[in-house]
Amino acid sequence: MSKKIVIGNWKMNPASLKEAEKLFTETVKMLSDVKKTEVVICSPFLYLEKLKKISKKISLGAQNIFWEEVGAYTGEVSGDMVYNIGAKYVILGHSERRNFFGGGENNEIVNKKIKSAIKSGLIPIICVGENVRDENHEYLNFVKKQIEECFNGISKNSISKIIIAYEPVWAIGKGAYPATPEEFREMNIFIRKILSDKFGLSNIEGVRIIYGGSVDEKNALDFIIEGKADGFLPGRASLNPKKFSKIVKICETLNK
Numbered sequence: 001m002s003k004k005i006v007i008g009n010w011k012m013n014p015a016s017l018k019e020a021e022k023l024f025t026e027t028v029k030m031l032s033d034v035k036k037t038e039v040v041i042c043s044p045f046l047y048l049e050k051l052k053k054i055s056k057k058i059s060l061g062a063q064n065i066f067w068e069e070v071g072a073y074t075g076e077v078s079g080d081m082v083y084n085i086g087a088k089y090v091i092l093g094h095s096e097r098r099n100f101f102g103g104g105e106n107n108e109i110v111n112k113k114i115k116s117a118i119k120s121g122l123i124p125i126i127c128v129g130e131n132v133r134d135e136n137h138e139y140l141n142f143v144k145k146q147i148e149e150c151f152n153g154i155s156k157n158s159i160s161k162i163i164i165a166y167e168p169v170w171a172i173g174k175g176a177y178p179a180t181p182e183e184f185r186e187m188n189i190f191i192r193k194i195l196s197d198k199f200g201l202s203n204i205e206g207v208r209i210i211y212g213g214s215v216d217e218k219n220a221l222d223f224i225i226e227g228k229a230d231g232f233l234p235g236r237a238s239l240n241p242k243k244f245s246k247i248v249k250i251c252e253t254l255n256k
């Protein structure tokens, strides 16, 4: 069984470096006794360098990269830049980037970014998930297409390094309800099957499939026990050190 991982997605928060340092420091303090769980904070680009100096206990990640290495791409940040600043992970294909205000990223763009992240030495966290659950189960085809297109041309060797976050869009954000652990479990099996068919691998146990979408300290345990989640990608809960650390500690008690 792989080590559980909890990845906080701060999104476009907080508004100042000072607040970011405070939030990170408080989070680090609350996790001082955590030894077996991998903890990652994906902060805005601007804060990564400073946060890196506060503690090595928590790994850092970005929330996006551009697929080119350097050049005339105004406003973009490359995988090399993120890696060279000391970050280890990058979230790619988050639903907020796939929608219109994130520039409408499609699977083809996410695929280019995954390849670029791997080339830069970053571990990609690929978000997939349907917008709605329809009665005809079309959402299964939607997720299958996301996985197949996002993983086009990725080598077999890279697969075990990638983390997949199943984040149904309907479960994300304020006022939303999380998926049930059973719904996640089903998707977990489904995603593993798609990967094993695509890559001809009989054993894809090494791929970590985590859950995101209104995760909190109350539902995390069930997602691991019943859903067999390898970890979590909390959004709002990552901005609350108490809640976030409780989620990590649930993983810690279950990590071997």
Ligand code: PEP
Pocket (backbone or CB within 6 Å): 009, 167, 171, 172, 173, 174, 212, 213, 214, 215, 233, 234, 235, 236, 237
């Ligand atoms: C997310 O957007 O990645 C997310 C899971 O957000 P939240 O936990 O706030 O629903």
